[in-house]
Amino acid sequence: MQQEIEIVDLRRLTEVIKNKYNYDFSNYAMSSFKRRVQRIIELYKFASVDALIRKLSEEPPFFREFLSEVTVNVTEMFRDPSFWREIRDHILPNILLNHSSVSIWHAGCSSGEEVFSMAILLKEMGILDKAKIVATDIDVDVLQKARSGTYPLKNMDINQKNYVRFQGNQSLDRYYREENGKAILDKSLVEGISFREHNLVSSAVFSKFDLILCRNVMIYFNQNLQNTVLKMFHESLFKYGYLIVGSKESLIWCEIANKFIVVNNEEKIYKKIKD
Template sequence: METTATEELEVALLLEAIYQLTSYDFREYNRPSITRRVHNRLALEHLPNISRLTEKVIYDEKIRKELLNDFSINVTEMFRDPSFFRALREDILPRFKKLDDIRIWHAGCATGEEVFSVAILLTELGLIDKATLYATDMNEDVLERAQAARFPIQKMQNYTKNYMLAGGSQAFSEYYYTDSHFAYIKPELLESISFAQHNLVTDQSFNEFHLIICRNVLIYFSPPLQNKVYKLFHDSLSRGGFLCLGAKESLRFSDIMPKFEETITNEKIYQKIYD
């Protein structure tokens, strides 16, 4: 699809409007992919051009929400970036063995793949009974899908490979059962997980956590918004608690950096300084 100069301008204006209205900053985000999503929405709403969509986005909250849904790219997989999960397994989670209960917050859990991955790690480390995993996302549709704990069976091949690379100590097939279309996460794993709707931009902290995982969520946020969310994370962490970010994110240039130290730089794992 060829984008004309006019269309580029229209997309820019649309993203600007969204930024002004919601503080979600998609302006720097990969433009062709955004444009494609916008076109999908245009087709669904039967609108002739992007400017009309912008108008709708400004006045119609429902459309705005739907477009944001289109934009929030819930690309996730189980044991995504296996080295990160290996680091969690080998370096971070064992530190919680002394604790009586472990609270973990998955902010922006999307369809839950990573939550289940952490639950598997905790199971294999024998910590699952002490742990509570809070999985939150602002998008309720996505949360619903996460709670179903069901994945197309085709994805399991890749997940199996990731699991092995992340240092899984059992057979991955022990954590799911299948029918011909789907693989289902076994209910035992879900027992420790509680799903809830939470908006990082507008909602407050709701507990004190030993570990906060928020990967590939903040890359869509503008720097000021990122700082705000980082502050929320800092407030929600216990002393010496850990914050894990996505591979393309970093605390390094944020205001909050002085209050953290890098535990494992390559995996973007930070520890809140005891103070």
């Protein structure tokens, strides 16, 4: 498609999706949402945004594909190794000082690399059985991928490098076997983990946690939506629970910033101090 997508096109698109499928993309960050839509138009060779809108109006099964493509599912195991060390060496021990178990929510877990990273970390600490983990995503297909713990073997190179820098006490290949160019992670790692469909945008509180990880997810939202989601996270945390966002995200501009303190600014670890 040669023609540039205009904001009015995106508005019409989000309107149709909202009316027909009850998913609201109107508060996604414009620059990346526009690029994702452009990408879908190129991928499926649509002649225009209108052609995409028509397809979405007429063929409900296509919406699932749209959802998978419009959301960003690029992730790594142990991305930002220093962050994972901080979790292992300070945050989890701190929680376990006062609790016999720890509840963790991976919000926007995508294909599950961070969920597996957490499971490996907990296992190496000998506390995997003390953790209650919920992992959610908007996209049921990507959740299926996460559950299967099956990744392209070529991705394991960077995952392995990250793991080494994290200073895990094994070798990462202890946790997976190779099959047909895929790495299949040890299922026992995620046996107790509940993978569920959940849309952060609809903002329903469903449980309370000691630790919420939502790294590099809200960067795709505008500030209004970030504020709404952060309020929901605040409600979903026990007092003195931790919220962790991506290394270049910040809570300082959000409306409820005063209900958190910064525990580690480099790794963007915040602690809820007020209800």
